[in-house]
Amino acid sequence: MNYLKDIGEDALIKKLIKGLGKGEDLVVGPGDDCAVIDVGDALRYQLLKTDCVVEGVHYLPETSAHKVGWKAIARVISDFAAMGGEPSQLLVTLVMPENQAVEYVEQLYRGMERCAAEFGATISGGETSSLPAGSSAVISISGTGWVNKNQLVRRDEGRPNEVILVTGKLGGSILEKHLSFTPRMKEARWLVENYPITSMMDLSDGVAKDLPRLANSSGCGYFINKEAVPCNMGCDISAALGDGEDYELLFTVPAEVLESLQEEWRGVFPTLRLTAIGELTSEGAGALSLGDGWEHFRS
């Protein structure tokens, strides 16, 4: 018999979504940062997202509840940003043991509210359930958002020879940033308003896992220029590509806009790096390319 640990998340999701019906109003289904729905609005698509943080996996019992709340919401906002959109309504499901202190849960909610308010979202509903003793708490967040139809960025429309960029520096998030990161909403909005962003996602599992997903979705191979990867202090290249939980933007643009984009970016976001780390290739999904100074991964 096969167990979940044997097949990994991507293969599992592939299996599960195979049988799903596709409604007429479903513009982008499972596999992107958000589902995209045509609800009959002339100018906008609706974005839908669900995500969760699990005690012992995404945070520790001793972590500040306020920070856990911030993180739970910020992860979802980051996904809306990665589609070129903005959040609207958020729903919160708390699965907590009965012996959890009420004050902990109140602090958790205050952290969620603070993050939601910061990014213009409303917590409009929720659900609570108890949990058998000894089980890990689960905080599941789902939400709706909106994206202008002409600003929607998927992860499957990158094309060969386009440049791959990342915001910020990568790696080491678990040491400092994963509980208090700022979703790149402002940056993503600026990008889709000003440049032809052909594909985009947020970096939740690290470039080593996430870039192959983007390239695969787009039917492309990819190069990474190992020397160019922006590493956080104390991180080597392998930490920068593999640690995950960066919540930076990974996206592609046609090569001809690169110079202008980087110059304008420096003016608008002077304290946040924007780095070209490689390019998409025509070798098809799963293909690898080798070169001096380039790192490659199974795609």
Add this chain to the structure above:
Amino acid sequence: MNYLKDIGEDALIKKLIKGLGKGEDLVVGPGDDCAVIDVGDALRYQLLKTDCVVEGVHYLPETSAHKVGWKAIARVISDFAAMGGEPSQLLVTLVMPENQAVEYVEQLYRGMERCAAEFGATISGGETSSLPAGSSAVISISGTGWVNKNQLVRRDEGRPNEVILVTGKLGGSILEKHLSFTPRMKEARWLVENYPITSMMDLSDGVAKDLPRLANSSGCGYFINKEAVPCNMGCDISAALGDGEDYELLFTVPAEVLESLQEEWRGVFPTLRLTAIGELTSEGAGALSLGDGWEHFRS
């Protein structure tokens, strides 16, 4: 220090939502079966719902995965029905231990799909997360739905002297029905299309807990006619009112339509009982009324 087990779900939710901002587009916020959002559509409101089932609380490890999947989706559909609406898109978050068999998860998904398809909903996205060993699995479902503006039924617009009705028979759900119940979508749609339903909710925790919620929201007291409560086979009145997981509809109508409603109902739904079990009173939220053959609860 206070713990969750000391204060109960209703008091917890009341605490948590106190600080929440209220967006302009939020028509009905936390406290009803679904959140109701004005997304700018002329005729319809959007409904949002999140819910979860937890291993060891809502189902057992040995329960058929297909049935667990059906139940997880059916609970959410039941909430859309209780607002007078219909489901549209559903998102699935699975938090499962790594040593769960892949086939179990596939069966779970097949059960979810079957229920979604039966009620015209699409599973349009999801998320999976692993869980520390020994923890209970959590299946969190969230979704969007639609309700015609003139057919929206809340739980806070019941008025004194209106009749309280329930569909079906109550109690004993845990023995037979809680895994395979049919959400009362068809019945709810018929009700809101044909009668002035003033308040409605679905019975998830049993009349003894749910009716006080409805009455409280509506600022009313209530009577129950103990003799009238329709009990499932093998259930006494206390099981019928207290067992929970009935997933029947609990709703109110003005007394003057009762006769016509019951007569027409028998023609349209000949195999499903519709029973007047009491009435709302003017004594205000939390007030109790006593009478011969009436049962009362803390409201």
